Amino acid sequence: MDYFLSEEQEMIVDVARQITDEMIIPQRAELDEKEEFPDAILQTIAQADLFGLYIPEEYGGFGGGCFDMVLALEQFGRGCVGIATAFAANALGAYPMLIAGSDELKQKYLPEIASGKKYAAFALTEANAGSDASGIQTTAELDGDHWVLNGTKQWITNAGEANIYTVIAITDRAKGPRGATMFVVEDTDEGFSYGAKEKKLGIRASSTRELIFKDCRIPKDRMIGRQGTGFITIMRTLDQSRPGIAALGLGLGQGALDEAVTYAKQRVQFDKPIISFQAVQHILADMAIQLEASRALVYATARNVDTHKTGVSKIASMCKVMATDMAMKVTTDAVQVLAGYGYMREYPVEKMMRDAKILQIYEGTNQIQRNVIGQELNKEYGKK
Amino acid sequence: MKIFVCVKQVPDAKDVRLDPKTNTLAREGVQSIMNPYDRHALEEAVRLKEQHGGTVTVISMGPPQAEATLREAISCGADEMALVSDRAFAGADTWATTYTLSMAIKKLGGADLIICGKQAIDGDTAQVGPGLAERMGMPYLTCVRKVVSVAGQVIRLERMMDDGYDLVEAELPMLFTVVKEINEPRIPSLKGKMKAKKQELVMLSAADIGADPDLLGLKGSPTQVVNVFPPEMRGERCLLEGTADEQVAQLATKLEAIL
Known part of the structure; x- marks a missing residue:
C-alpha cells in the first residue's frame, strides 16, 4: 500500500533495506546461534547515517523524528529483531537526554551516540520493579558535588556493550512518584559493574545483563532534568x-x-x-x-x-x-x-x-x- | 589529492543476453549496475580521501542513462561526477575510449591519481586502465590488492600476483587498477543519497573536450567486432566416483590414454 512517504523517507527505507538485505539477513542465524553482539552491523548502520536518525542536527544527528525511526526499524526488524533491538536500545538510552537533558549533557553525549562511536542503553527494570516501576530500589544520594548510586538494574539491553547509560534511581522515597531522578552513568565510572550475560529464548544477538552500582560516584551535572522528574x-x-x-x-x-x-x-x-x-x-x-x-x-x-x-x-x-x-x-x-x-x-x-x-x-x-x-x-x- | 575514478555502467551479469540478430549485448529490459570492480576502485578512492584529504571525481563515458551509476557513486562518497557522452563516441573500442577519457580528464584539470577497476564484467578487456595511463603519460600498476601508504608524492601498493604479491613504490601522478580483494565497498549513506539527488552533473561532449573526431567512436577504433557467438559445448564430461585413491587411479589411466 502507498503510504505517501516523502522523498527523504524513501531514502531512509532504501538505505535500511540495503543494510538489512546485504548484512543483517546473511548474518542473523550465526549471530543468533553464537549469541554474538552485532558490532560490525551497528557500525555499518552508523556509517550510513542512521545511528543519529532521531538526533537533532545540532548534536550531530540527521534531525529525523519518530516516523523516520519507525521506517528504519521496520526494515531492520524484517531482518533480525535481535540486531534491531541492539540498535534501537541506543535510541532508548538517548531519548531521556534528548527530552529532558541540559544542553551541556546533550553536547557531551549525543554527538558520540549519533556517530556510533559510543553505544547507549536505558536502565529502568529491577528484580522487584518490572511492570510496577514504584518498586525501584536503586538509590542516588547527593554527597557534595557527586551523586552516589547503589542498587542493581536487571535485564538491561546493551549492558556491557554500551558506554553511556541512562539510569533511574530514587532520590527521595518519601515523594513517591516524584522522588525518582534520571542520571547518566558512564562505563568507566568507579563502582559500576555488570552481571553475567543472560541466556534468552530469542533476540540472542542482543546483549542483556545486570548493572551493578556499589557506591558509584558520578559528577552532579550528570543528572537528567530536574530532581524528581525521572x-x-x-x-x-x-x-x-x-x-x-x-x-x-x-x-x-x-x-x-x-x-x-x-x-x-x-x-x-x-x-x-x-x-x-x-x-x-x-x-x-x-x-x-x-x-x-x-x-x-x-x-x-x-x-x-x-x-x-x-x-x-x-x-x-x-x-x-x-x-x-x-x-x-x-x-x-x-x-x-x-x-x-x-x-x-x-x-x-x-x-x-x-x-x-x-x-x-x-x-x-x-x-x-x-x-x-x-x-x-x-x-x-x-x-x- | 585530486583522485579520479573511472566507472562503467554494465548489464547485471545475472541477466545477460545476446541479441540473436546483431550479436551485441541486448540492453533492453536488462538491469544496469555499476561494474563491480569499479565499486572497489571507488571505495578505495573514498578511503584515501578520508585519510589524506582531497576530492574524488567519478567519470564515465557512456550513454545518458549512465548518470544513474554516477549518482550512485556520489551516494557512496564521491564528490563530483562527469559524464562524457556524445553520439560520436558510439562503438568505441578501448583505444578510442582511453583517448576520450584522457581528453576529458585533462579538460577537468588532470589528476594526481586515477583508480580503475581491474576490468569491466561486460567487455572483460582489462585494457582501459593501462591504456588511459599511457594516454595520460602516467605510470600504472594493475591488480592492486592493497594501498600500503601514501607519503607526499610516493605511493606504495601491493600488486596481486599468481604466486603471492609484489610490493611496489610509484610516484604520483599515477594510475592503478584494483582487484576485489582490496576492500569491502560501503553501503550508500543517507546523507550520500541526499547529496546524490542534488549533485550537479558535468556533461562533456566531443566538442567540450576538444577531441579529434577521427579518433572517436567506431571511426577511431582499430578493433572491429566481426562476430559474437556463444561457445559451443564441446568435450565429454564424466564424474569419477569411489574413494580418493580410486579416483586418482582412474584419472591417471585417462590421462595416460590421452598422452
Missing part, C-alpha cells in the same frame, strides 16, 4: 520509543509473511503447490490482513507523535500492542505454514517466532499497554 521523563521516552517497538513487529511480521508465501508457492504436496489449497491461503490471507492493518496504525501513530508532542501515550500503546500481538500471531502461523521445516533451525521462521515473544513483553508488557489505554479512556470520558 518518571515523567520515562513516560515521555516511552511515547517516542513504543512506536519503534511496534515497527519491529511490523518488520518481523513482513519477514514471516515473505517466508511463508515464498515457501507455500514452492512446496508441493498432493501434486500441487500448497498455496493452491484454501486451508493455506486463508492462513496467509489472515497474516497479510493483520500485518497491513497494524502498519496503517503504526505509521499514523508515528506521524502523530511527530506532530503532537504530548497526549500521545494512548496511541503509542495502542500501536505497540497491535503490532506486537500481530507479530506473535503471524510468526506462529508462518511456522505452521512451513510445518516441519518451519520448526527446524535451517529455516528462519523458528527464530522469528522465538524473537516475536519479547515484543509483547519489553518496553511495557502488552497488559501494561492496555492499562495505559484504559486509564486514558477513563480520563477522556471523564472530561465529557
